[in-house]
Amino acid sequence: MNKKFMINIISKIVMIEGILLILPALVGFYYKEKDAFLFLALSIIVTLVTFLLSKIKPEHHKFYTKESLLIISFIWILWSLIGAIPLYVLSYTPKYIDAFFEIVSGFTTTGSTILTDIEVLSKSMLFWRSFTHWIGGMGVLVFVLAVIPLTDGSAMHLLRAEVPGPTVGKLVPKAKKTAMILYGIYFMLTLVEVILLMLGKMSLYEAMLHAFSTAGTGGFSTRNASIAAFNSAYIEYVISIFMLLFGINFNIYFYLLIRNFTYVFKNEELRYYIGIIIFAVATITFNIKNSFDTIEQAFRAALFQVSAIITTTGFVTQDFNLWPSYSKILLVLLMIMGACAGSTGGGIKVSRVLILFKEIKLSIKKLINPRIVNLLSIDNKKIELDVRHGTLIFIILYCLICVLSIMLISLNNFDFETTVTAVLTTLGNTGPGLGAVGPVENFAKFSSFSKIILSINMLVGRLEILPVVFLFSPSIWKSVRSSNK
Numbered sequence: 001m002n003k004k005f006m007i008n009i010i011s012k013i014v015m016i017e018g019i020l021l022i023l024p025a026l027v028g029f030y031y032k033e034k035d036a037f038l039f040l041a042l043s044i045i046v047t048l049v050t051f052l053l054s055k056i057k058p059e060h061h062k063f064y065t066k067e068s069l070l071i072i073s074f075i076w077i078l079w080s081l082i083g084a085i086p087l088y089v090l091s092y093t094p095k096y097i098d099a100f101f102e103i104v105s106g107f108t109t110t111g112s113t114i115l116t117d118i119e120v121l122s123k124s125m126l127f128w129r130s131f132t133h134w135i136g137g138m139g140v141l142v143f144v145l146a147v148i149p150l151t152d153g154s155a156m157h158l159l160r161a162e163v164p165g166p167t168v169g170k171l172v173p174k175a176k177k178t179a180m181i182l183y184g185i186y187f188m189l190t191l192v193e194v195i196l197l198m199l200g201k202m203s204l205y206e207a208m209l210h211a212f213s214t215a216g217t218g219g220f221s222t223r224n225a226s227i228a229a230f231n232s233a234y235i236e237y238v239i240s241i242f243m244l245l246f247g248i249n250f251n252i253y254f255y256l257l258i259r260n261f262t263y264v265f266k267n268e269e270l271r272y273y274i275g276i277i278i279f280a281v282a283t284i285t286f287n288i289k290n291s292f293d294t295i296e297q298a299f300r301a302a303l304f305q306v307s308a309i310i311t312t313t314g315f316v317t318q319d320f321n322l323w324p325s326y327s328k329i330l331l332v333l334l335m336i337m338g339a340c341a342g343s344t345g346g347g348i349k350v351s352r353v354l355i356l357f358k359e360i361k362l363s364i365k366k367l368i369n370p371r372i373v374n375l376l377s378i379d380n381k382k383i384e385l386d387v388r389h390g391t392l393i394f395i396i397l398y399c400l401i402c403v404l405s406i407m408l409i410s411l412n413n414f415d416f417e418t419t420v421t422a423v424l425t426t427l428g429n430t431g432p433g434l435g436a437v438g439p440v441e442n443f444a445k446f447s448s449f450s451k452i453i454l455s456i457n458m459l460v461g462r463l464e465i466l467p468v469v470f471l472f473s474p475s476i477w478k479s480v481r482s483s484n485k
Contacts, residue, residue: 005058006067010074011050017079018046023131024086028124035122038086046082069470076459076467080104083132092121097448097455104455106132108462109344111219111314111431114444114451118224123205130209130220136462137216137246137344138186185253186344190215193242200234214242217345219314219431226439227304228317236300236317240307244277247311247339268378269340269351273310276350280306280334284327291323302327310334312346314431321438328434332421335430346429346461348398355383355391397465401457402427408453412446422446426457 021043028036080103087099098114105112106129115121121129190211197207206222213220223229227239252270255263264270284302285295292298301318308315309331320331338347358376365372376383405423412419414436421433422443432439443454460468 002058002067004056006071006074007056008054008058009071010078011053011056013075014078014082015047015050015054017082018043018048018050020131020135021046021128024124024128027127028122031123033122033124035086035090035124038089039124039128042082042085066470069467072463072467073459073471076107076463080107080455080459083107083128086125086128090122090125092125095448097451098444101443101451101455102129103132104458105431106130106218106220107136108429108458109133109136109216109218109312109346110426110429110458110461111213112426112437112454112458113220113442114446116442116444118221126209126222127205130212130218130222133216133218133220134190134212135216137218138182181254182250185250185257186215189242189245189253193238196238197235200230200232200238202230202235210239211242213315214239214313215246215344217243217246217311217313217339217343217429219308221315226316233300236304239315240300240304243307243311243313243315246313247307247343247345248273249340249342251342263379266379269354272354273340273350276334276337277306277310280310280330284323284330287324287327305331306334309430310337310345310347311339311343312428312430314425316432316439319438319440321434321440332424332434335421335424335428335433338428338430348395348428351378352391352395354378355388356395358383359388359392394465397469398427401460401465405453405457409446409450412450422454423457426454427461429458429461 021039025036025039025043028034028039080100083103083106084096084099087093087102088096093099093102093114101112101114104110111133118126193211193214194204194207197210198204202210209220209222210227212218219226221227221229227236230236248270249267252264252267255261281299281302284306285299288302289295289298292301304315304317305320307313312335320328336348337353338349339345341349341351355376355378358378362372362374362376366374376388402423405427406420409423410419414422418433418435418437421435422437425431425433425437432441435441436445437443443451446454456468
């Protein structure tokens, strides 16, 4: 195992976080807040320490999948451990595990919170909290690859380890250029949303923070009542549309830019994503219409919450805990499925669900006609057997982790609805659940043990299982020990 190379890479990437901590410091100085000094001090310390560690020169630059998976896991954990320090040191949380939970929720774009009063946070802390969504949304590694030099082979190894979905690949031959294109699209969509929110009479500061949260499909707000606090139909429609846009595979935007409209219109995942949204919004609107004065209000509430849940953003305008059972069940199913592969959204992903249903359909056909060809395709392209097997293994592991987590969280003695949806919403990186973790509740009441389990779930969901599960593999640590000899 190439440990010196791992230390070199991890140090360089954590150094980026140190540099980024200057931004909330600048916000704090602008608003004349004492919190700014802590952000500045932490920025200097992290940057200096990681700069010194980055001077450790590896003997060679060769590394393999196991190193990639370990690097990704360590980076996300270290970014969260460091990012949580301001929340704890400034006494916004009583325990460090609470601060860690909050920032893991930020970087993984989950949006679940343990804070009972968000509005007491300083402007700089609110900025840092929402900014973690923006960095985590596209992926820490995608951001880093866009700004620091790495060999292209190393870059693609890391990119695929962080985003291991069934459709990950290069848009252009160079991984760095791919990362730059993705972040260019990401930045422009965020900027457009900021402008549109400001047209809705939202301040520049709040427009930026809500755009960060929307772009990362995270859901942190500056208000205790989330988007409902603004009481604006215009703002709700703007955020609904942008949540849905950020839930689309970013490859789609690239092909729109190069005018390859055929690829866009024939994309099966996109068609199913849009179809599911239309179905969910229409049926939930009908199901909840008696709770609203007009059909437009019911439609707007349904559109917003469907958009927030399927894209795993987690903003709220309504307490859907009070909605009829049909609407709540459908929202939970959308929470499990999530957005498109290659988007900033979480969940199992539409593409995997699509492959699963194609597998089921093929299995039924083979029962009727055993001689049928064992072939599946998406967008008229053959799905390779390793992708099919990988998809099924992912879904099985997802279910097993879900069951194990539910058993562990049940030790807190919450009701069934709370326990199950607390696990589903953290594993799917959604934010709110039902019951005691519903849209107007939070996770403060959970034990420290449960917060650790749920934090692991958030990391597992964001990194799509393998990198985090890899940390618990005895064989990898045996490999580390043997490399010390």
